[in-house]
Amino acid sequence: xxxxxxxxxxxxxxxxxxxxxxxxxxxxxxxxxxxxxxxxxxxxxxxxxxxxxxxxxxxxxxxxxxxxxxxxxxxxxxxxxxxxxxxxxxxxxxxxxxxxxxxxxxxxxxxxxxxxxxxxxxxxxxxxxxxxxxxxxxxxxxxxxxxxxxxxxxxxxxxxxxxxxxxxxxxxxxxxxxxxxxxxxxxxxxxxxxxxxxxxxxxxxxxxxxxxxxxxxxxxxxxxxxxxxxxxxxxxxxxxxxxxxxxxxxxxxxxxxxxxxxxxxxxxxxxxxxxxxxxxxxxxxxxxxxxxxxxxxxxxxxxxxxxxxxxxxxxxxxxxxxxxxxxxxxxxxxxxxxxxxxxxxxxxxxxxxxxxxxxxxxxxxxxxxxxxxxxxxxxxxxxxxxxxxxxxxxxxxxxxxxxxxxxxxxxxxxxxxxxxxxxxxxxxxxxxxxxxxxxxxxxxxxxxxxxxxxxxxxxxxxxxxxxxxxxxxxxxxxxxxxxxxxxxxxxxxxxxxxxxxxxxxxxxxxxxxxxxxxxxxxxxxxxxxxxxxxxxxxxxxxxxxxxxxxxxxxxxxxxxxxxxxxxxxxxxxxxxxxxxxxxxxxxxxxxxxxxxxxxxxxxxxxxxxxxxxxxxxxxxxxxxxxxxxxxxxxxxxxxxxxxxxxxxxxxxxxxxxxxxxxxxxxxxxxxxxxxxxxxxxxxxxxxxxxxxxxxxxxxxxxxxxxxxxxxxxxxxxxxxxxxxxxxxxxxxxxxxxxxxxxxxxxxxxxxxxxxxxxxxxxxxxxxxxxxxxxxxxxxxxxxxxxxxxxxxxxxxxxxxxxxxxxxxxxxxxxxxxxxxxxxxxxxxxxxxxxxxxxxxxxxxxxxxxxxxxxxxxxxxxxxxxxxxxxxxxxxx
Amino acid sequence: xxxxxxxxxxxxxxxxxxxxxxxxxxxxxxxxxxxxxxxxxxxxxxxxxxxxxxxxxxxxxxxxxxxxxxxxxxxxxxxxxxxxxxxxxxxxxxxxxxxxxxxxxxxxxxx
Numbered sequence: 007x008x009x010x011x012x013x014x015x016x017x018x019x020x021x022x023x024x025x026x027x028x029x030x031x032x033x034x035x036x037x038x039x040x041x042x043x044x045x046x047x048x049x050x051x052x053x054x055x056x057x058x059x060x061x062x063x064x065x066x067x068x069x070x071x072x073x074x075x076x077x078x079x080x081x082x083x084x085x086x087x088x089x090x091x092x093x094x095x096x097x098x099x100x101x102x103x104x105x106x107x108x109x110x111x112x113x114x115x116x117x118x119x120x121x122x123x124x125x126x127x128x129x130x131x132x133x134x135x136x137x138x139x140x141x142x143x144x145x146x147x148x149x150x151x152x153x154x155x156x157x158x159x160x161x162x163x164x165x166x167x168x169x170x171x172x173x174x175x176x177x178x179x180x181x182x183x184x185x186x187x188x189x190x191x192x193x194x195x196x197x198x199x200x201x202x203x204x205x206x207x208x209x210x211x212x213x214x215x216x217x218x219x220x221x222x223x224x225x226x227x228x229x230x231x232x233x234x235x236x237x238x239x240x241x242x243x244x245x246x247x248x249x250x251x252x253x254x255x256x257x258x259x260x261x262x263x264x265x266x267x268x269x270x271x272x273x274x275x276x277x278x279x280x281x282x283x284x285x286x287x288x289x290x291x292x293x294x295x296x297x298x299x300x301x302x303x304x305x306x307x308x309x310x311x312x313x314x315x316x317x318x319x320x321x322x323x324x325x326x327x328x329x330x331x332x333x334x335x336x337x338x339x340x341x342x343x344x345x346x347x348x349x350x351x352x353x354x355x356x357x358x359x360x361x362x363x364x365x366x367x368x369x370x371x372x373x374x375x376x377x378x379x380x381x382x383x384x385x386x387x388x389x390x391x392x393x394x395x396x397x398x399x400x401x402x403x404x405x406x407x408x409x410x411x412x413x414x415x416x417x418x419x420x421x422x423x424x425x426x427x428x429x430x431x432x433x434x435x436x437x438x439x440x441x442x443x444x445x446x447x448x449x450x451x452x453x454x455x456x457x458x459x460x461x462x463x464x465x466x467x468x469x470x471x472x473x474x475x476x477x478x479x480x481x482x483x484x485x486x487x488x489x490x491x492x493x494x495x496x497x498x499x500x501x502x503x504x505x506x507x508x509x510x511x512x513x514x515x516x517x518x519x520x521x522x523x524x525x526x527x528x529x530x531x532x533x534x535x536x537x538x539x540x541x542x543x544x545x546x547x548x549x550x551x552x553x554x555x556x557x558x559x560x561x562x563x564x565x566x567x568x569x570x571x572x573x574x575x576x577x578x579x580x581x582x583x584x585x586x587x588x589x590x591x592x593x594x595x596x597x598x599x600x601x602x603x604x605x606x607x608x609x610x611x612x613x614x615x616x617x618x619x620x621x622x623x624x625x626x627x628x629x630x631x632x633x634x635x636x637x638x639x640x641x642x643x644x645x646x647x648x649x650x651x652x653x654x655x656x657x658x659x660x661x662x663x664x665x666x667x668x669x670x671x672x673x674x675x676x677x678x679x680x681x682x683x684x685x686x687x688x689x690x691x692x693x694x695x696x697x698x699x700x701x702x703x704x705x706x707x708x709x710x711x712x713x714x715x716x717x718x719x720x721x722x723x724x725x726x727x728x729x730x731x732x733x734x735x736x737x738x739x740x741x742x743x744x745x746x747x748x749x750x751x752x753x754x755x756x757x758x759x760x761x762x763x764x765x766x767x768x769x770x771x772x773x774x775x776x777x778x779x780x781x782x783x784x785x786x787x788x789x790x791x792x793x794x795x796x797x798x799x800x801x802x803x804x805x806x807x808x809x810x811x812x813x814x815x816x817x818x819x820x821x822x823x824x825x826x827x828x829x830x831x832x833x834x835x836x837x838x839x840x841x842x843x844x845x846x847x848x849x850x851x852x853x854x855x856x857x858x859x860x861x862x863x864x865x866x867x868x869x870x871x872x873x874x875x876x877x878x879x880x881x882x
Numbered sequence: 883x884x885x886x887x888x889x890x891x892x893x894x895x896x897x898x899x900x901x902x903x904x905x906x907x908x909x910x911x912x913x914x915x916x917x918x919x920x921x922x923x924x925x926x927x928x929x930x931x932x933x934x935x936x937x938x939x940x941x942x943x944x945x946x947x948x949x950x951x952x953x954x955x956x957x958x959x960x961x962x963x964x965x966x967x968x969x970x971x972x973x974x975x976x977x978x979x980x981x982x983x984x985x986x987x988x989x990x991x992x993x
Contacts, residue, residue: 032945034952035956038955039951060925
C-alpha cells in the first residue's frame with residue numbers, strides 16, 4: 007500500500023509544543039483534514055506549505071500554552087534535589103568529573119582572559135562625561151592619486167584650527183600636538199617630563215579635572231603649562247603649584263596655570279604635562295611648515311559633537327575643507343573623517359596613534375581563538391556526558407517512571423552542567439591569575455593598555471560566562487537523556503543507542519587532534535623563522551656593539567669619557583639604529599634628471615661608523631673627519647641608489663665624484679656601499695639608502711666592547727653616565743638585543759600560539775582519555791573472556807588501542823600537510839627573507855603528540871588488560 | 883458579564899452550528915459558511931470565533947469519533963446552548979424591529 011502523504015514532522019512538533027493540550031487534538035485533526043483535502047486539490051508539496059503556514063497562523067494568544075505554575079513549582083522544589091544528585095554523580099565518577107573540570111577550567115581561563123580584555127576595552131575613556139559625543143579627526147594622505155591605504159590618527163594643525171574656528175555644530179575642539187617635553191627645572195630640582203601642546207578646548211571636550219586653576223583659561227595664554235598631580239609632586243613634593251614657574255630645557259620659562267588630577271589608567275592618552283598651544287604660535291611664528299595643509303603627522307584633533315544627526319553635515323564640511331585646502335599643496339589630496347572615541351582602543355589600526363592601542367585585528371584573532379578553544383571544551387563535556395549514558399540511563403528511566411517530565415530531566419542535566427562549570431570557574435580564576443602576567447608580557451602594547459584587574463564587575467561577568475557555558479555544554483546531554491524511553495531502558499540496556507554517534511565522536515577527536523597538530527607545527531615553523539631572523543646576516547656586524555642613547559647630551563663629552571675605558575674598542579656616532587624598524591627618509595635628485603626624484607632612507611653618521619660596523623664599501627672611501635662647522639658636501643650611497651637612478655650598478659667606481667642633490671643640498675658621492683638590511687630582517691632588502699656625514703645629528707653612540715665581564719663593564723659605563731647626566735637614567739642596549747626587541751611581535755605570537763597549542767592539546771588529550779576509558783570499560787567483559795580463552799596482554803592492548811592510533815594517524819595526515827600548505831602559500835610569502843620549510847617541524851609535532859597520546863592510551867589499556875578476569879566475570 | 887452581544891461573524895457561526903445540528907465541527911462549519919456566504923472562510927478565524935463563543939457560554943462542545951482522514955484525531959462537536967439560542971433570537975428581534983421601521987424597503991421586499 008502506498009504511504010499516505012504526511013504533513014511535515016517539525017511543523018506538527020511545533021504545534022504540539024506551543025498549543026494548549028485541551029485544544030491540540032481538535033486542531034491537529036482539523037489541520038490533518040485540510041491537509042488531506044489540499045493534497046487532492048493542489049498536490050502534496052503545496053499542501054505541506056499550507057500546513058506549515060497554518061501552524062504558524064494558529065499561534066494566537068488563546069492557543070498558546072500558558073507556562074504551567076505547577077511545573078514551575080516542581081522545578082523550584084526540585085532544584086535542591088538536582089544539586090544533590092549532581093553532586094553525588096560528580097563525586098561518584100571522580101575520573102570523569104576530574105577530566106571535565108580540568109578541561110573546562112583550562113579553556114575557560116582563556117575565555118576569562120578574553121572577557122578581561124573586552125571589559126578593559128569597554129572601560130577605556132569612560133571617565134569622560136561626553137564620551138559618546140567625542141570624535142577624533144582622522145586623515146588619509148594621497149599623493150599623485152597614490153594612496154597606501156594608511157589612515158592616520160593625526161591630522162594637520164591647519165585642519166584642526168579650521169575646524170575649531172569655522173565649523174558649526176560642535177561644542178569644542180581639543181587640539182593636541184606632540185613633542186612638548188624635556189628637562190623641567192624648578193629651583194634645584196630637574197626632572198624629565200613629557201606631554202603635549204594643547205589648546206583650551208582640551209578641558210571642554212575631555213573631562214580631565216583641574217584641582218587648581220581655571221579650566222577655561224589655563225591653556226589660553228602663551229607659556230602656560232598644566233601639570234598632573236604626579237608631576238607636581240615630583241617637582242615640589244606637593245600638589246599645589248599654580249603661579250609657580252618652571253624652566254624647560256634650560257631655555258624658556260613657563261607659568262603653571264593648573265594642576266590636573268592624574269589620568270586614569272584606562273585612558274587612551276597619557277601625559278605628564280600640557281603646554282598651551284598658543285605658545286607654538288609665538289615660537290613658530292616664522293615657520294611656514296607649521297600651518298601647512300600636508301603637515302599632518304603631529305597633531306591630534308578631537309571634536310565634541312552633541313547631536314549625532316549633525317555628523318553627516320560635519321563630514322560634508324570636512325570634505326569641503328579638504329577640497330578647498332588641497333589646492334594649496336600640489337598633487338596632494340588629504341581626506342578627513344571622524345572616528346568615535348569608543349573605537350579608538352579596538353578599532354581600525356590607524357597609524358600615528360597618540361598612545362598604544364590594541365586594534366580590532368587583535369580583538370578578532372583573540373576572540374576567534376577563544377571561541378575555538380571553548381567550543382572544543384564544550385564538545386568534550388557533551389561527548390563525555392553522553393558517553394556515560396550506559397551508567398546513567400537507568401537512573402533517568404527510574405526518574406521518568408516516578409513521574410519526571412522531559413523538562414525535569416533536562417533541568418537535572420543542565421544543573422549538572424552548570425555546577426561543573428562553576429567548579430571549573432574556581433579553578434580557572436586561579437589559572438587566570440597565574441596566566442595574567444605572562445599574557446600581558448607577551449606584547450608591549452598589551453602591557454601598556456590592559457590591566458585585567460579582578461574587579462567585582464569582572465567576577466560578575468565570569469560567573470555569567472560560566473553559567474552560560476555550563477548551560478550550553480549541558481544542553482545536548484540533557485536533550486539526549488530527556489529522549490530516553492523509560493520502559494526500554496529498564497527492560498534492556500542495550501536498547502539505548504549510545505553508539506549511534508560514535509562516528510561523530512571519532513570525527514571530533516580527529517578534529518581536535520588536527521587543530522592541536524596545526525597549532526604545534528605552526529608554532530614550531532614561526533619559531534624557526536624567528537631564530538632565522540635573529541641570526542640573519544644584515545650585511546654588517548652587530549656583535550658586541552652597545553648603543554647608548556645620548557638623550558640630549560653632547561656626544562663628544564660622553565665619547566671622551568668612554569674612550570678612556572680599556573674595554574672600549576671604538577665609538578661611533580649615528581642618528582638612528584638601523585635594521586630594527588627605525589626609518590628616516592629624505593629626498594634625492596639627480597641634477598641631470600631634474601624630473602626624477604626619489605625618497606631615500608638615511609642615516610647620519612661619523613667617520614668611525616663604517617669600520618665599527620664592518621659595512622662593506624664596494625668603491626670609494628669612507629668619510630673623513632670634518633669639524634661641525636664644515637659645510638656638508640659628501641654622501642655615501644648604496645647599490646640600490648645606483649640602480650634607482652640608473653647610474654650603472656655594475657661599475658660602482660664610475661659614479662664616484664658624481665654630484666647628487668640630497669635634501670636639496672648638492673653632494674658628491676664619495677663611496678658606494680654594498681646593500682644591507684636597512685629595515686628589519688623580514689622586510690625587503692632593496693631599499694635605497696644614503697649615509698650622510700653629520701656627527702652633530704647624533705642621537706646614539708655605538709660602542710664596540712671587548713670585555714670578559716659584560717655586566718661589570720655596563721655598570722662602569724652607567725656610573726660614568728651618572729657623572730655626566732644625573733637627570734636621565736642610562737639607556738643602552740646591545741645591538742643584538744635591539745634586534746631581538748624589534749621582533750618582539752613575532753616572539754609574542756609564538757608565545758600566544760604556543761599557549762593555545764598547549765590548551766588545544768590538553769583539551770584533545772582529555773577528550774581522548776575520556777573516550778578510551780569509556781570504550782575500555784564497556785569492553786571489560788569481552789576483554790576478560792578473551793583473556794580467559796588465552797589472549798596475551800600485549801594482544802589485548804593492541805586490540806584496544808588500534809582504533810585510536812588510527813584516528814591519530816588520520817589527524818596527522820590531515821593536519822600536517824594542511825599547515826605546510828597554509829604557511830607555504832599564505833604566511834611565508836608575506837615575510838621577506840624567510841627560510842624554507844623543512845620536514846623537521848611536522849615530524850616533531852607529530853612525534854610529540856603521538857607520544858603523549860600513546861602514553862595515555864597505553865596506560866589505560868594496560869590497566870584494563872591487567873585486570874583479573876575472574877573478578878569481572880564473577881560479579882556479572 | 884462582559885461582551886455577551888454577538889458580532890456579525892459570530893452570529894453567522896452560531897447560526898451555522900444550529901443549522902448543522904449534530905454535525906457541527908470546525909471543518910464542517912467552515913465549509914457550510916463558505917457555501918452560504920460565498921466568501922472563503924479561514925479555519926483560523928472560525929477557530930478563534932468558536933473559542934470566543936464557548937467562552938461566552940453560547941455553545942458547548944464534546945469530543946466525538948476519530949476518522950482516518952483526521953489522522954486518528956477526534957472531532958470536537960459543537961452545539962448551541964440555551965443562552966446561545968436566546969442571543970440568536972434577541973439578535974433576530976433587533977433586526978426585525980429595525981426592518982419594520984423602514985417602510986419603503988419592506989414594501990419593495992414584500993412586493
